[in-house]
Amino acid sequence: xxxDLLRQTLSxxxxxxxxxxxxxxxxxxxxxxxxxxxxxxxxxxxYGGEDNALVEQFIARKADILFAPSWKSSALLEDxxxxxxxxxxxxxxxxxxxxxxxxxxxxxxxxxxGRINSIRDFGFFVTLICMGGGLERDxxxxxLTALCPLRDVPSNGNHDDPxxxxxxxxxxxxxVKDIDRYHEKITISLQPSSLGPNLMNLKLGxxxxxxxxxxxxxxxxxxxxxxxTYERVLEGSLGYSNPSNVEYLLGKIGVSDxxxxxxxxxxxxxxxxxxxxxxxxxxxxxxxxxxKCVRVGVDHFKSGRHVEAMNExxxxxxxxxxxxxxxxxxxxxxxxxxxxxxxxxxxxxALESCPTHRNAKKYLCQTLVERGGQLEEExxxxxxxxxxxxxxxxxxxxxxxxxxxKKIELLIQKSLKLRExxxxxxxxxxxxxxxxxEKLRKILKEEKRYIHTNPSERKSKKKKRKHRRSxxxxxxxQVSSRDNRSVADxxxxxxxxxPNTSASFLDQKSSVVRPFEGPESTEEGSQPPSKGRSHSxxxxxxxxxxxxxxxxxxxxxxxxxxxxxxxxGKGVRGDKTSDGDVKEREGSRGQRKIKHRxxxxxxxxxEHSRKSDQYTNDLPSQSHISTYRRSDSGKYGSTERxxxxxxxxxxxxxxxxxxxxxxxxxxNGKGSSAGGSQKKELPTNLLDLFSQIAQFEKEKCVKxxx
Amino acid sequence: xxxxxTPGSMEAVSRLGGAPGGKRGAPALDTxxxxxxxxxxxxxxxxFIMETGVKLGMRSVPVATACVLYHRFFQxxxxxxxxxxxxxxxxxxxxxxxxxxxxxxxDIINVCHRYFxxxxxxxxxxxxxxxxxxxxxQCELLVLRQLNFHVSFQHPHKYLLHYLLSVKSLVNRHAWSxxxxxxxxxxxxxxxxxxxxxxxxxxxxxxxxxxxxALLSYGVEVPxxxxxxxxxxxEDITKEHIDxxxxxxxxxxxxxxxxx
Numbered sequence: 008x009x010x011d012l013l014r015q016t017l018s019x020x021x022x023x024x025x026x027x028x029x030x031x032x033x034x035x036x037x038x039x040x041x042x043x044x045x046x047x048x049x050x051x052x053x054y055g056g057e058d059n060a061l062v063e064q065f066i067a068r069k070a071d072i073l074f075a076p077s078w079k080s081s082a083l084l085e086d087x088x089x090x091x092x093x094x095x096x097x098x099x100x101x102x103x104x105x106x107x108x109x110x111x112x113x114x115x116x117x118x119x120x121g122r123i124n125s126i127r128d129f130g131f132f133v134t135l136i137c138m139g140g141g142l143e144r145d146x147x148x149x150x151l152t153a154l155c156p157l158r159d160v161p162s163n164g165n166h167d168d169p170x171x172x173x174x175x176x177x178x179x180x181x182x183v184k185d186i187d188r189y190h191e192k193i194t195i196s197l198q199p200s201s202l203g204p205n206l207m208n209l210k211l212g213x214x215x216x217x218x219x220x221x222x223x224x225x226x227x228x229x230x231x232x233x234x235x236t237y238e239r240v241l242e243g244s245l246g247y248s249n250p251s252n253v254e255y256l257l258g259k260i261g262v263s264d265x266x267x268x269x270x271x272x273x274x275x276x277x278x279x280x281x282x283x284x285x286x287x288x289x290x291x292x293x294x295x296x297x298x299k300c301v302r303v304g305v306d307h308f309k310s311g312r313h314v315e316a317m318n319e320x321x322x323x324x325x326x327x328x329x330x331x332x333x334x335x336x337x338x339x340x341x342x343x344x345x346x347x348x349x350x351x352x353x354x355x356x357a358l359e360s361c362p363t364h365r366n367a368k369k370y371l372c373q374t375l376v377e378r379g380g381q382l383e384e385e386x387x388x389x390x391x392x393x394x395x396x397x398x399x400x401x402x403x404x405x406x407x408x409x410x411x412x413k414k415i416e417l418l419i420q421k422s423l424k425l426r427e428x429x430x431x432x433x434x435x436x437x438x439x440x441x442x443x444x445e446k447l448r449k450i451l452k453e454e455k456r457y458i459h460t461n462p463s464e465r466k467s468k469k470k471k472r473k474h475r476r477s478x479x480x481x482x483x484x485q486v487s488s489r490d491n492r493s494v495a496d497x498x499x500x501x502x503x504x505x506p507n508t509s510a511s512f513l514d515q516k517s518s519v520v521r522p523f524e525g526p527e528s529t530e531e532g533s534q535p536p537s538k539g540r541s542h543s544x545x546x547x548x549x550x551x552x553x554x555x556x557x558x559x560x561x562x563x564x565x566x567x568x569x570x571x572x573x574x575x576g577k578g579v580r581g582d583k584t585s586d587g588d589v590k591e592r593e594g595s596r597g598q599r600k601i602k603h604r605x606x607x608x609x610x611x612x613x614e615h616s617r618k619s620d621q622y623t624n625d626l627p628s629q630s631h632i633s634t635y636r637r638s639d640s641g642k643y644g645s646t647e648r649x650x651x652x653x654x655x656x657x658x659x660x661x662x663x664x665x666x667x668x669x670x671x672x673x674x675n676g677k678g679s680s681a682g683g684s685q686k687k688e689l690p691t692n693l694l695d696l697f698s699q700i701a702q703f704e705k706e707k708c709v710k711x712x713x
Numbered sequence: 714x715x716x717x718x719t720p721g722s723m724e725a726v727s728r729l730g731g732a733p734g735g736k737r738g739a740p741a742l743d744t745x746x747x748x749x750x751x752x753x754x755x756x757x758x759x760x761f762i763m764e765t766g767v768k769l770g771m772r773s774v775p776v777a778t779a780c781v782l783y784h785r786f787f788q789x790x791x792x793x794x795x796x797x798x799x800x801x802x803x804x805x806x807x808x809x810x811x812x813x814x815x816x817x818x819x820d821i822i823n824v825c826h827r828y829f830x831x832x833x834x835x836x837x838x839x840x841x842x843x844x845x846x847x848x849x850x851q852c853e854l855l856v857l858r859q860l861n862f863h864v865s866f867q868h869p870h871k872y873l874l875h876y877l878l879s880v881k882s883l884v885n886r887h888a889w890s891x892x893x894x895x896x897x898x899x900x901x902x903x904x905x906x907x908x909x910x911x912x913x914x915x916x917x918x919x920x921x922x923x924x925x926x927a928l929l930s931y932g933v934e935v936p937x938x939x940x941x942x943x944x945x946x947x948e949d950i951t952k953e954h955i956d957x958x959x960x961x962x963x964x965x966x967x968x969x970x971x972x973x
Contacts, residue, residue, distance in 0.1 A: 094879040097945040100938030108936055112885045143882035237945050238917075241875060250813070253774055256874035260895045264772045268900040270966065271907070273973050274763060283827055284768045285820040292823060292835035299837075 008037045008074040010044060016074075017050045020063055025050055027067035035071050088252040089244035092226030093145040097237050106149050109142075110188050116203035117141030117183045119153065119195060120214060120223075123175055130156040131173060133195065137223040139180055140206050145226060151193065155181060159196035161212075178214040182206075297327035301336050308340060316340055331361045339370055347378045372398040372405045379411055388419050455707050751792055752908075756965075756972045758783065758797045759907045761828065765805060768824045769816055773903055777868050779808035780906035786856050788912070795855075798825070803852035811864050818846050873902055873920035876946050880924065883935055883942065898927035901962065908968070910961040914954075917947040922958035 017025055025045065032038040066073065095105055118139035125132045135151045138144055162169040173179075182201035185194040195201075197211045225244075229235040241247055249255070257264055266276050281287060304319030317340055323333035338353030354371035357364060375398035382391035395412040398405060745753070759780050766776035782804040787797070802821055809816035822845050826836055836842045857864065877898065881889055901923040905911050911919065921943045928935065935942050943950060 088878075089875055091875065091879050094883055094942060094945060095936070095938065098936075098938035098940050098942060100936055104936055104938070108883075114886070142886070236948055237879075238948060247871070247875075253870050253874060254772070256878070257899075260874065260877060262895050262899050265770055267767065267773060267903055268896045269763075269903055270897075270900045271760075271904050271969055273760060273969065274767075274904075276767075279764075279767060283824065283831075285770065285824050288823040288827060288835050289820060292819075295835065296838050 008035075008041060008070070009076055010041050013041070013045060013070075013074050014048070016066065017045060018048075020050070020059070020066070022050045023060070024063045024066060027063050028070055031064075031067040032070050038070065086221065086244070086246035087249055087255040089241050089247040090221045090225070091237065091240060091244075092222050092229055093143050094237070096145040096226055096229060100145075102149070105145065106151075109144050109146060109149065109151070110186070110191055112144075113142055113183060113186055113193070115183055115185065116201065116206065118180060118202070118206060118209060118211075119183060119193075120178065120180050120219065121153065123173055123177045123179060124152070126170055126173060126175065128157075128170075130154055130160065131170065133179055133181065135193075136178075137220065137226075139220055140209060141183075141203070143222060147226075153181075153183075153193040153195045155179075155195045155197060159184060159194075159198050159201070161197055173213070178216065180209070180211050180214040182211060293327040294330060297323040297330040297333055299323075300326065301330070301333045304333075305336055308336070313340060313344065329356065329360055331357045331364055331367070335364065335367045335370065338367070338374075342370065342374045342377070347374055347381065350374045351378065368401055372402045372408060375401075376405070376408050376411055379415070383415060383418075388415055388422070391415055392419065455704070753968070753972045754792055754797060755784070755787065755909075756907050756968050758801045760973065761798065761825075762801050762805060763903070763906065765801075765821070765824050765828065769805070769820055771805075771809070771816070772812070772814055773899070774868055774870055775808045775812035775814045776903070777870065777906055777911070778812050778864075778866060779804045781866050781912055782808060782856060782860065782864060784909050784912050786859050788909075789859060795852075799848055799852050800856065802849050803856050806849055807853050807856060807864065818849055821849065822846060867916045869902060869905075869916040869920035869923070872917050873898060873924060876920055876924055879946070880928070880935060880942055884933060888933065892931045892933055894924075894927050894931060894933060897930060898923045901926055904965060905962060908961065908965045910958065910965070913961075914958055918950050918954055919958060921947055921950055922955045922962070925955050926959050926962070 017028075028038070029042070095108075100108075118141055119133075119135050120137050120139045121133035121135040123131050124134045131154075133153050133155060135149070135153055136147050138146065157170065160169045160173075179197070181195035181197050182199075183193060184196040184201045186192070187194075199207065199211060202209065202211070225240060229240060246252060254264070262268070269275065300319045300323035304316045304323065307313070307316035307319060317337070320333050320337040320340065323330055324337070327333070334353045334357035338350040338357065341347070341350035341353060351371065351374055354367050354374065357367045358371065361367070375394045379391040379394040379398070382388075382394065392412065392415045395408050395415060398408040399412065402408070762779050762783065763776060765771075766779065771779075779801070783797075783801055786800055786804070802825055805821055806816060806818060822842065823835055826845075827833060836845075877895055881894075902919070905919060905923070914922075925943055943955065
């Protein structure tokens with residue numbers, strides 16, 4: 008049995024496997040022979056955990072087959088070509104001749120294999136048996152002796168005297184270090200530095216009989232058997248039958264088969280022109296065949312037969328992928344039909360291969376502007392702006408693009424102003440909502456007490472939350488499916504849009520989210536890390552619960568809440584209570600963020616301020632919304648323990664909803680990763696803020712315990 | 714046999730071949746006998762095969778197979794009945810299949826068309842193209858039948874490479890690296906296929922002869938033992954054999970001047 012292999016298996020599985028083995032293989036003499044060896048080491052299970060009892064029993068039962076040495080494939084002897092014994096041997100070159108030739112041809116860096124015949128204090132002498140690389144000669148009967156001086160013997164660990172490691176008659180593989188051709192002396196070395204770069208990987212030193220080079224073992228066989236001729240050895244070798252040995256050997260020898268040499272005048276490689284080669288002709292031909300299809304397709308298009316035209320274009324692209332004309336024509340067809348995104352892809356692909364194609368540029372500009380117009384209507388002003396800029400970059404003189412860009416810039420400015428106004432109004436309202444803030448504080452105190460009395464209930468709460476989550480999942484699914492398309496579009500055209508407003512939420516006074524600036528610059532300055540402030544935030548958010556209710560369905564639901572929830576989650580980490588009302592707070596915080604986002608992208612901000620006036624004291628609607636949101640935050644709350652990454656939150660959210668389809672989940676994941684990447688922009692101050700809240704809560708918990 | 718090749722395809726191929734005096738080389742001399750003319754034709758067609766092979770990126774062994782198929786085919790039949798260039802194209806196609814370097818008929822036709830009409834536009838995907846393709850495929854079946862489906866051959870290439878390695882070990886490595894023995898012997902071997910000598914001699918003999926000629930050309934000294942190196946590599950070869958093969962090969966080089 009293969010001892011090393013067994014040892015490896017035992018160290019992976021542990022002592023239990025050893026016990027099994029002992030029990031199952033008690034009759035096996037091979038096992039008994041190595042059992043004492045194995046039992047010396049105690050085996051710890053490497054990857055603690057599962058107890059693979061069944062597998063271990065299987066291993067134990069089949070150990071005699073699994074670890075049998077005959078199972079090892081003898082891949083060592085498979086050669087890509089027939090490795091032959093030295094030709095000298097067959098030619099029966101005379102002793103003298105061979106000896107002379109060897110001394111003439113042996114070089115530094117060749118490898119020799121020999122047997123130690125005497126060890127002195129200055130080194131040891133080796134009788135050379137065969138060559139091990141670099142030169143192939145028949146030297147066994149020449150009985151050459153080489154010296155390996157002491158300094159070329161590497162020290163072996165604890166032995167003080169490196170020579171003591173070696174014994175008489177050890178087989179040694181060494182590199183030739185020096186040759187004195189005149190005096191016929193060879194010096195060898197066991198230092199790896201004595202080898203050349205191509206033979207560097209061979210290990211020098213003590214060598215085993217089994218590893219003798221193949222040509223040597225074959226040469227021994229030939230020496231012993233008179234009937235063995237070169238031909239027979241050649242044809243008997245497996246490498247001879249390898250169908251690719253010609254290629255391999257050509258590569259080894261260094262002759263090219265693709266630009267083959269010839270002695271015929273007419274076949275000299277310089278006479279071959281590149282354009283006569285098959286691949287070149289084929290490309291030209293494909294391009295011309297594809298062009299024909301495109302022409303037919305354009306005819307169809309002009310006559311209104313769009314389906315046939317598309318077929319022709321696709322056929323052309325099958326014949327010649329990335330054919331510029333076909334791509335441009337197909338792009339135009341897509342644009343006409345209204346699949347603007349596909350058109351844009353096609354045009355861009357065409358421009359990649361041919362950046363100066365006039366039509367491609369023109370059509371691309373037009374399509375981009377059209378797409379921009381579409382986005383404007385969907386109120387994705389910034390993305391639209393990006394597209395207009397792109398179109399202008401392509402073609403400066405495109406009038407439509409310029410006008411559209413101006414228009415959209417104005418729109419964005421307008422919406423910014425509106426948001427400013429609304430924010431100012433919100434700030435004023437902060438003072439009016441004492442009542443709700445007080446209520447929330449009370450609720451918070453209750454929670455602390457609750458946590459203090461039964462900390463074990465957290466788990467049951469989790470279960471409840473999960474339950475709730477799954478029931479809410481349906482709702483989420485409905486909402487998310489509606490917004491799938493818009494989310495998908497968002498993903499596809501994710502030009503650098505302004506960072507989200509989550510950070511801006513905290514800074515009520517300067518909550519002007521300028522889409523072209525980062526939030527950090529405005530937020531970092533004004534984040535007082537105080538609990539009181541955070542309370543006021545929460546209360547503010549409760550104010551604006553209701554108006555967002557109506558907007559929920561319209562939002563790209565999945566993207567924004569995750570951002571909101573992410574930061575919420577941090578707060579929850581601090582709270583640890585994560586009970587209904589906290590969730591409510593967080594839910595409302597999330598809504599607030601959504602609200603901000605909406606404000607940044609729509610020009611109807613005034614609506615918000617009006618509505619918030621109406622619903623200031625409408626608590627029932629608040630709670631309705633907050634329960635709706637509870638499931639979201641609940642997920643976050645339940646999974647919050649210590650530092651967790653934003654992305655994880657997103658994915659856990661998607662995991663939690665059993666009723667969601669996997670596609671929704673991935674979208675959520677995407678959304679959350681978008682949110683998560685946005686999240687990274689959150690300043691560290693925010694983290695500080697939340698951790699301080701956490702600490703404060705902790706202290707509160709600790710005190711009553713004491 | 715001609716009924717397997719449609720009239721349209723034969724016409725196509727002869728159109729491919731262009732005017733009779735075109736690529737087919739110098740006009741036949743009156744002093745040429747039929748057999749000389751035939752040999753010249755075969756030489757030219759083999760040259761065509763080898764050129765096409767290079768342009769198609771074929772390895773040496775498939776090209777050799779194509780030539781052997783061609784020679785064996787015309788050993789049995791007359792060159793006047795079958796269009797030799799068409800047969801050559803089919804041999805190339807078949808050889809690609811036999812030696813596992815599959816070639817597309819489209820590429821073969823493209824290269825051949827351009828061989829005959831240099832600097833022409835690639836063929837359109839029309840009737841002529843399909844006719845040509847049909848004829849190549851039909852002729853392939855013809856060749857297979859003519860050769861009784863024995864289309865797999867032992868080539869000297871494998872032997873030559875092993876012999877090269879063995880002889881290389883006898884010679885001083887610096888002397889070896891100075892002399893391009895490997896390239897020369899490979900070139901000689903490839904050039905063998907212009908004539909019928911490739912089918913008249915055993916592969917091992919051809920390999921030894923080319924190696925011998927290469928070593929001789931550069932004056933490389935190989936040590937001598939009880940037996941010569943070439944005796945050892947192949948038991949049944951004699952010096953006369955080697956000389957005969959070498960003279961055949963040299964004759965081919967002479968032919969080049971006459972045929973092209």
